[in-house]
Amino acid sequence: MEDFQEDIEKCLEVLNAGGLILYPTDTVWGIGCDATNEAAVSKIYHLKKREDAKKMIVLMATEREVMHHVTQLDLSIFDYLETVNKPTTVIYEGVIGLAENIMGDDSSVAIRICDEIFCKHLIRRFQKPIVSTSANISGQLTPSFFADIEKEIINGVDYVVGYRQSDNSPKEPSSVIKWLKNGNVVIIRA
DSSP states (O other): OOSOHHHHHHHHHHHHTTOOEEEOOSSSOEEEOBTTOHHHHHHHHHHHTOOTTSOOEEEESSHHHHHHHBSSOOTHHHHHHHHOSSOEEEEESSBOSSOGGGSOTTSOEEEEEOOOHHHHHHHHHHTSOEEEEESSOTTSOOOSSGGGSOHHHHHHSSEEOOTTTTOOSOOOOOEEEEEOTTSOEEEEEO
16 A cells, blocks of 8 residues: 555544645645535635635545435446546536535536545545645646645645655646536536
8 A cells, every 4th residue: 555644644633623635636736625514615715715606626435425415316427437538527416415615506516536546545534525626826827746836825724745745747637527417418628
């Protein structure tokens, strides 16, 4: 197993206390918190200087977690996700059990099943979904690497994960799609 056990333990302490973490995901570095904690989600909006109307992504570790939080799930979405070549975030309607301030007016939430080993391990240990939003001030460029993250973001979180800080392999934000009730896909971000 990778050497990130200490990072996991510290992240769990912070997440359970309603704090913010800065962590590597399957895409870019993210600012995260407990996706069920409205006060924690508000802290991210404040740190990013982001308006509440612009929603954030929620990471889950398994299809089962998605089924637990999405009330009207078309299971064929999982077959579709098996065919894509890059991390893909899906906007689902009828989401329950997450913080109100992370949901759209139609109870929709952008959810990605994360396949990165650190994130998957953290989410499983935390036993709740985690917010993931790019580690930048709203409107600024998304940092490609840890070294590109502004000090204001680093200083604004409660814990910065050490794992993968020196990783300079190229990372991009996820694709974003909306899965319609008729099974059609609308591509929001390729």
